[in-house]
Amino acid sequence: xxxxxxxxxxxxxxxxxxxxxxxxxxxxxxxxxxxxxxxxxxxxxxxxxxxxxxxxxxxxxxxxxxxxxxxxxxxxxxxxxxxxxxxxxxxxxxxxxxxxxxxxxxxxxxxxxxxxxxxxxxxxxxxxxxxxxxxxxxxxxxxxxxxxxxxxxxxxxxxxxxxxxxxxxxxxxxxxxxxxxxxxxxxxxxxxxxxxxxxxxxxxxxxxxxxxxxxxxxxxxxxxxxxxxxxxxxxxxxxxxxxxxxxxxxxxxxxxxxxxxxxxxxxxxxxxxxxxxxxxxxxxxxxxxxxxxxxxxxxxxxxxxxxxxxxxxxxxxxxxxxxxxxxxxxxxxxxxxxxxxxxxxxxxxxxxxxxxxxxxxxxxxxxxxxxxxxxxxxxxxxxx
Amino acid sequence: xxxxxxxxxxxxxxxxxxxxxxxxxxxxxxxxxxxxxxxxxxxxxxxxxxxxxxxxxxxxxxxxxxxxxxxxxxxxxxxxxxxxxxxxxxxxxxxxxxxxxxxxxxxxxxxxxxxxxxxxxxxxxxxxxxxxxxxxxxxxxxxxxxxxxxxxxxxxxxxxxxxxxxxxxxxxxxxxxxxxxxxxxxxxxxxxxxxxxxxxxxxxxxxxxxxxxxxxxxxxxxxxxxxxxxxxxxxxxxxxxxxxxxxxxxxxxxxxxxxxxxxxxxxxxxxxxxxxxxxxxxxxxxxxxxxxxxxxxxxxxxxxxxxxxxxxxxxxxxxxxxxxxxxxxxxxxxxxxxxxxxxxxxxxxxx
Numbered sequence: 059x060x061x062x063x064x065x066x067x068x069x070x071x072x073x074x075x076x077x078x079x080x081x082x083x084x085x086x087x088x089x090x091x092x093x094x095x096x097x098x099x100x101x102x103x104x105x106x107x108x109x110x111x112x113x114x115x116x117x118x119x120x121x122x123x124x125x126x127x128x129x130x131x132x133x134x135x136x137x138x139x140x141x142x143x144x145x146x147x148x149x150x151x152x153x154x155x156x157x158x159x160x161x162x163x164x165x166x167x168x169x170x171x172x173x174x175x176x177x178x179x180x181x182x183x184x185x186x187x188x189x190x191x192x193x194x195x196x197x198x199x200x201x202x203x204x205x206x207x208x209x210x211x212x213x214x215x216x217x218x219x220x221x222x223x224x225x226x227x228x229x230x231x232x233x234x235x236x237x238x239x240x241x242x243x244x245x246x247x248x249x250x251x252x253x254x255x256x257x258x259x260x261x262x263x264x265x266x267x268x269x270x271x272x273x274x275x276x277x278x279x280x281x282x283x284x285x286x287x288x289x290x291x292x293x294x295x296x297x298x299x300x301x302x303x304x305x306x307x308x309x310x311x312x313x314x315x316x317x318x319x320x321x322x323x324x325x326x327x328x329x330x331x332x333x334x335x336x337x338x339x340x341x342x343x344x345x346x347x348x349x350x351x352x353x354x355x356x357x358x359x360x361x362x363x364x365x366x367x368x369x370x371x372x373x374x375x376x377x378x379x380x381x382x383x384x385x386x387x388x389x390x391x392x393x394x395x396x397x398x399x400x401x402x403x404x405x406x407x408x409x410x411x412x413x414x415x416x417x418x419x420x421x422x423x424x425x426x427x428x429x430x431x432x433x434x435x436x437x438x439x440x441x442x
Numbered sequence: 443x444x445x446x447x448x449x450x451x452x453x454x455x456x457x458x459x460x461x462x463x464x465x466x467x468x469x470x471x472x473x474x475x476x477x478x479x480x481x482x483x484x485x486x487x488x489x490x491x492x493x494x495x496x497x498x499x500x501x502x503x504x505x506x507x508x509x510x511x512x513x514x515x516x517x518x519x520x521x522x523x524x525x526x527x528x529x530x531x532x533x534x535x536x537x538x539x540x541x542x543x544x545x546x547x548x549x550x551x552x553x554x555x556x557x558x559x560x561x562x563x564x565x566x567x568x569x570x571x572x573x574x575x576x577x578x579x580x581x582x583x584x585x586x587x588x589x590x591x592x593x594x595x596x597x598x599x600x601x602x603x604x605x606x607x608x609x610x611x612x613x614x615x616x617x618x619x620x621x622x623x624x625x626x627x628x629x630x631x632x633x634x635x636x637x638x639x640x641x642x643x644x645x646x647x648x649x650x651x652x653x654x655x656x657x658x659x660x661x662x663x664x665x666x667x668x669x670x671x672x673x674x675x676x677x678x679x680x681x682x683x684x685x686x687x688x689x690x691x692x693x694x695x696x697x698x699x700x701x702x703x704x705x706x707x708x709x710x711x712x713x714x715x716x717x718x719x720x721x722x723x724x725x726x727x728x729x730x731x732x733x734x735x736x737x738x739x740x741x742x743x744x745x746x747x748x749x750x751x752x753x754x755x756x757x758x759x760x761x762x763x764x765x766x767x768x769x770x771x772x773x774x775x776x777x778x779x780x781x782x783x784x785x786x787x788x789x790x791x792x793x
Contacts, residue, residue, distance in 0.1 A: 059540050080570060112502030112503060116569070117696040121569075124567070124568050124682045125680035131679050155537055281497050295519055298515055312517035369747065
């Protein structure tokens with residue numbers, strides 16, 4: 059397998075309504091920044107791999123067809139990935155395979171969602187024959203998983219509130235983040251309305267317009283890049299069915315297997331010690347402790363202790379979601395890629411005000427569907 | 443590049459409207475058959491990837507339930523493209539090039555009967571300037587046919603001959619939805635659906651599914667007496683706006699065919715994904731297929747056109763000619779988008 063590096067990263071300013079740009083304008087904003095970062099133009103790109111969550115989130119069927127020329131793909135191969143919420147991560151991995159397989163030298167990968175053009179709540183609540191419509195959105199779906207986690211782990215009820223305060227304060231350091239809530243406190247979160255018990259309004263991801271893009275390159279192409287590359291040390295995807303008797307929806311096997319796969323590829327036996335930080339997909343606050351366990355950073359039932367002890371804070375021993383995470387910006391299709399990109403930014407030293415010191419290896423994580431699709435990558439400063 | 447081959451292919455019977463089965467129920471026997479025929483034990487499949495479209499089912503995450511047809515437990519390495527299954531096969535081919543796994547299951551499914559496909563396809567067009575005018579898929583294809591006729595590149599009789607040949611050939615394809623003997627003169631007496639397209643120029647509306655198993659190197663040689671080796675595969679896209687393209691040409695097909703090495707030696711059979719009769723003529727020209735090449739012995743997309751499936755089925759049909767010993771070198775093509783916007787070419791050979 060050939061080496062693959064990230065040599066350019068770009069993202070948009072995320073906002074609830076980016077009425078200043080059309081869909082092509084939005085994706086180009088991120089793509090152009092990624093190309094500028096790599097000191098390349100569209101002409102240098104061999105192929106484009108684009109991802110987004112359900113097409114109903116904008117109301118455009120297979121929008122990559124419409125976006126082909128806006129992304130400079132004319133006369134080139136273009137792939138469109140869709141693996142639910144994990145899609146931003148999966149898209150980057152599919153793009154990386156084009157490099158690792160030796161098919162291309164430089165691939166532009168883009169993920170986006172322009173939620174303001176449709177209504178995700180409507181799109182997630184279709185009226186299908188023989189099925190009741192839930193009209194509950196993702197929060198209604200995941201709240202029972204969180205309740206099960208609370209019961210199982212005995213975590214203190216303020217765990218989720220601590221996560222969201224940490225993430226939103228981190229977001230103040232990220233100029234691209236959707237939410238900048240400088241006045242957030244445990245008290246203000248506690249006072250916000252309960253949407254889906256135990257998920258409060260303030261513990262929920264926003265609904266965002268936004269895009270993320272990366273330029274992935276072969277070893278040869280990366281050596282000519284103007285700025286330090288991030289090298290992919292490991293990547294993996296895993297899926298399991300939505301429903302079956304005995305399925306653990308709180309800590310799904312697919313997530314554990316996916317993590318075990320990337321640790322094996324990267325030669326990691328103690329992830330908490332051997333990784334410097336992690337940017338993970340936390341759309342509802344409680345998923346931080348849940349994923350800490352699923353990813354093997356904490357023992358089963360002990361993930362919440364990392365949050366309470368401050369281990370996942372910027373100055374903790376395993377900083378999580380330095381960018382402010384999904385809780386601060388959620389252009390759904392791009393959210394996974396933003397996690398992957400933040401991990402790469404940290405090892406490149408290009409994360410600006412939310413940069414940690416001396417990051418050698420970082421983990422990017424995304425999940426989707428009913429906690430059943432997982433994508434992960436580990437990136438490093440050295441070639442690995 | 444690493445040697446990768448199609449070792450098995452299965453597809454459903456295509457029907458206008460399958461009211462008895464949902465997508466999972468259509469897929470299950472197809473996937474089982476493809477895996478059984480491949481000789482690769484189900485649990486040893488290294489990667490699974492599918493192609494489908496939410497807008498056909500009218501629901502988000504339409505591909506999620508399809509996982510139930512695979513039996514994704516213990517968890518599997520899996521991916522999905524919101525594209526025709528031919529592009530899922532491309533992703534699988536790339537994945538196998540990485541070298542750490544040796545086999546992949548590729549499947550595609552689509553029930554066009556669930557909505558009005560002529561209107562649904564409109565939602566694929568520029569959402570700000572074109573889709574609100576609501577041009578339907580047949581009208582958009584008719585623009586292309588008109589351009590081809592006006593350029594003097596074909597006649598309505600040429601188009602009808604594509605239809606009669608396709609339906610005649612489809613008689614020997616048990617999966618086909620439309621087949622039979624038709625007289626060109628009789629077809630030309632039929633009224634236009636959207637001028638210059640008559641009913642026979644348009645594809646049927648189909649429900650169905652298809653699956654392919656790919657295997658690499660020694661595994662392919664072990665499980666198959668005559669694997670269909672992929673010697674070249676490439677795909678290219680053109681701008682979306684119809685007004686900026688010469689609709690009588692398919693430069694993306696030409697480029698993909700060139701990159702896939704189509705012209706390096708003659709092909710015995712070509713399976714072209716041409717949902718409209720005139721598109722076959724454009725594609726033959728773009729690829730440079732002579733009159734000696736057998737085109738669409740399966741009947742092609744004019745005999746069955748399950749959207750998201752028909753491209754993958756072309757690869758499967760072409761590969762079957764190699765696996766069955768009827769051909770030594772074949773070409774398969776898949777298309778996506780209005781007026782052949784995006785095209786994939788896959789060249790396969792016996793060894």
